[in-house]
Amino acid sequence: MAKILMKGNEAIAEAAVRAGCRFFAGYPITPQNEIPEYLSWRLPEVGGVFVQGESEVASVNMVYGAAASGCRAMTSSSGPGISLKAEGISYLAGTQLPAVIVNISRGGPGLGSIQPAQQDYLQATKALGHGGFRVMVFAPATLQEAVDVTYNAWEYAERDRNPVMILMDGCLGSIMEQVEFPEMKEPDRKGTHAWDLNRVEGEKRSARLLLPYFPEALLEVKNKSHKAMIERWQKNDVQVEEFMLEDAEYVAVAYGISARVAKEAILRLRDEGHKVGLIRPITLFPFPKESFQKLNYEQVKGIIDIELAIPAQMHDDIALEVLGRAPIHDYCRSGGMLFDDDGIYNAVKKIIDGGAK
Amino acid sequence: MKKSLVISGSGGQGVMSAGIMIAQTAVDAGKCATFLPEYGPEQRGGSAKCTVVVNDTEIISPLMAKCDTLIVMNEQAYAKFGKNLKSGGVMIANTSRVTSEITRDDVTVVRVPADDIAVELGNIKCANIILIGALIGAEAGIITEEAMLASLDKKFASKKKEVLALNHAALKKGVEYGRQALKA
Known part of the structure; x- marks a missing residue:
């Protein structure tokens, strides 16, 4: 068809x-x-x-x-x-x-x-x-x-x-x-x-x-x-998309529409040499715990929870897996406000620049 | 190449149908397309906006801060989204309803009194087709005139011949305006 x-x-x-x-x-x-x-x-x-x-x-x-x-x-x-x-x-x-x-x-x-x-x-x-x-x-x-x-x-x-x-x-x-x-x-x-x-x-x-x-x-x-x-x-039964995680120093976590906008922003950041990856849960429950367990926390400098919810809701599930091994940042919008590529790009860039100091 | 288009106006002006037609035309031409409508709770008369993205390959994000092309169908749309057009982009303004002076000089502006032309042609409802024509004439690179004409044939196949002829004429008129703006 x-x-x-x-x-x-x-x-x-x-x-x-x-x-x-x-x-x-x-x-x-x-x-x-x-x-x-x-x-x-x-x-x-x-x-x-x-x-x-x-x-x-x-x-x-x-x-x-x-x-x-x-x-x-x-x-x-x-x-x-x-x-x-x-x-x-x-x-x-x-x-x-x-x-x-x-x-x-x-x-x-x-x-x-x-x-x-x-x-x-x-x-x-x-x-x-x-x-x-x-x-x-x-x-x-x-x-x-x-x-x-x-x-x-x-x-x-x-x-x-x-x-x-x-x-x-x-x-x-x-x-x-x-x-x-x-x-x-x-x-x-x-x-x-x-x-x-x-x-x-x-x-x-x-x-x-x-x-x-x-x-x-x-x-x-x-x-x-x-x-x-x-x-x-x-x-x-966990379903997840792992995108560019191998060398990632920053890992974005997003699902649904947010993940698509995040991916576009990540490709732009990659073009500039920033090592950013994405974990995209397809099953929110069961949560893709493994994906966080197998991250190399010697390499990962930060996790960024990107969701259309304020206060962030997925944050706690991420925190339970990261267990303090990397800081978790939230970049969220809500109430009907949507993400755009520039917004996510700038938010992640700011976190990276902050981490570099 | 990925191209984004925002169409905005008020409910009833054909914002959504224009967006769907463009997306469908692009898909029929073998491209990938997304169409995202945004509107308020009103049944008619409220603000209407849609975003169309066309690409040769799968579209990752259908949302963006700035668009490559903008069609504004009334004054409010221009006031709200005029600044969201990328530098070097194309703006199609329905000057029958966009009354303020368009001041941006970093974009190609096509001024089309689409409502007036549509009434002259016989039906105000074809104003959106005139604006699509202007988009094609200004070489915005989203869809071709041939593909759009074929879409119109398909869309109005079950209607009277006059309806199809009217829409063909509307598209051609718009294309002329687009071409003239490019020459200027």
């Missing part, structure tokens, strides 16, 4: 359809409206169901029900709406149901702004709802990557029987660039009887309660298996 020029939100929507998603429920909010808009006509074309819910809470609970019926289901929103869906996402995790949640993020807190931001990092990676569960969080930087992670998202969700989050800033949600779509997928339904109320395989059928209450000992067992799953993610 040839590459076509497409908007980020629509690219995610089409990739979801090709991944086998056949149910979507959502409630409008900028800057993600093109996802439901696109799916409202596209899902019926492939025999799927689109619902504009009466609220975010209703929508996430419809996804909850669809997931329990063995259907690949998705909902999308932006910051304020994701907060409203938090309860439902926690229930999905509690009942061990697979679903994909997309957050096209905007400025916050509160109503914030409709402009792009990366201010939901902590919410996505630490506590997407109550009760101490985690989800895999994918943060694509190009629309092709957004298509690819969306196309694979249910494979992880169903393998783990856990929700998956795609966290993308509003800038990438509204930008148009070229994408190439994979073929329509026929999802493998073997094993889905474990959670699918509609399926019986042999004699096996697991009756499920949608509002389970677990005796404390059993809940602790469940919590332990969730912990083991997180440890498996950390071992097997």
